[in-house]
Amino acid sequence: MYELSGVRKVFADGSVALDGISLTVGRGEHVAFIGPSGAGKTTLFRILNLTLRPTAGRLVFEGQDASGLSDAALRRARTRIGTIYQQQNLVGRLRVVHNVLAGNLGRWSTLEAAASLVRPRSAGQAATALERVGIPEKLYARTDELSGGQQQRVAIARVLVQDPDVLLADEPVSSVDPSLAVTIVSLLRDLSHESQKTLLMNLHSVELALHYFPRVVGIRDGRVRFDLAPEKVSGELLAELYAGDRDEEQALERFQDGKNPFGGACRPLPGFGA
């Protein structure tokens, strides 16, 4: 699906977000990315969804070097990549049905897109997607009237309508409460499992990453620190990954003391009590 070699990203202000990332992700794989905030995870996802251009290095998506794609080919490639963001990035003034059907914009002509704003073209499709994320009754609600968790479900419903081959979820649960976080992560996992989509997820929570993903990549200072199966991710590796990040260290300590904020939904880390 993805082949990255030596991907670097330096922003206009001179800050280095990614400093030589090499990584291969196969079709249908589920991978979690963890690391302290500011490690470059979000930037990596914006490169993976073909929004940002790497400063150096190569990004190959589905066998095609992304730097050689024409504008039209880029657009086609983007329709195959669905992204769920930390903030829901929905348009609050639109009704839910339109935010969900916006997943069709890669397929629809401008005329069809405009007509759908007047009279939804496939309200049934939107209703089905909302049913799968558990809020079918919100079809015609105004999006800004929904709670944060409900809006995150709308964003997932939109990606379902888009029906991409790859799902990129950038901290999809950082703004929702722990029990909902478990629901959303498992929902995304199950949905991509059913339709054999590749699933890449940035996670703030080590617990969720280790519990739900067969492959965990640790990122720090724009570099890959480890790329392992969860049972091989040791306490030392995690401590190193988050060293110097006070909030993260505290969370990690609580976690290692067996006070798992996600309760029974996550097993404790191997080698750490409870």
Added chain:
Amino acid sequence: MARIPSAAPADRFPASGRRSRFPYLLTAILAASVVYSLRAAQVDPRRFFEGDVLANVARFVRGALPPELSREFLGLMLRPALETVQISVMGTAIAVLIGIPLGLLATSSLTWRGVLHERASRAGRWGLGFVPYALARAALSVFRSIPEYVWAFMFVRAVGLGPFPGVLAIGVAYGGMLGKVYSEILESMNPRPLETLHAAGASRLGVVLYGLVPQALPNVVAYTLYRWECAIRASAILGFVGAGGLGQQIELSMRMFQFNEVLTLLAVLFVLVAAVDFASARIRARLA
């Protein structure tokens, strides 16, 4: 626990902690320009009390009272008043038709600058991006830098007397203002929904329809209504150069020193502007 030295966020983003001198400089420049303009524009309140200034004002006010309220005059003024409204409506409609496409092209975040274009090809960024952007900006500046009064004068020469040149003048001058302000509104909108739509493969117009329009609509409508209020006043002025409406009557009455007629006409204009103000406030409240 091994500690790996990490670059703290403060190091990675050099903070501009120093106090900027810019606010002081700006205040000084503004103060200097007011003082300088005060002299140049010959602002001098003492002039009110020199010679027969006050007497002139009194004579003018006395001459205007009472306003001309004869049924005949009012009946005659009905058509010009209506015409003023019609000119403003048509002028604003044309201004919107000019302002929307040029305003979209003049929005840099939509045409060439920012995250939506980071991966665009060079040809796409220039030929379909920067060049139309620059042309649209240039056209909008020309349209709005020439006063509507001058536009009306030129259009009267081109298409003759009557309301039509007034409509064209408002359409072009206000089209320039609307396009500029539309582009500023669009650029100030939250870019995150736009990036999301773009990343899912939406076309540029798709991004506009589902990301920008719903966000910007209340502001765009409010500003357009405000411009319509201005257009009512402007269409009255345009009558002075022969572009129809109440203005033509005001000019006529002034030239014949019929100040009581002028007072009536100004009152009618006031009522029109107040009515439009009321209507637009109601519409804006519904849209918010």
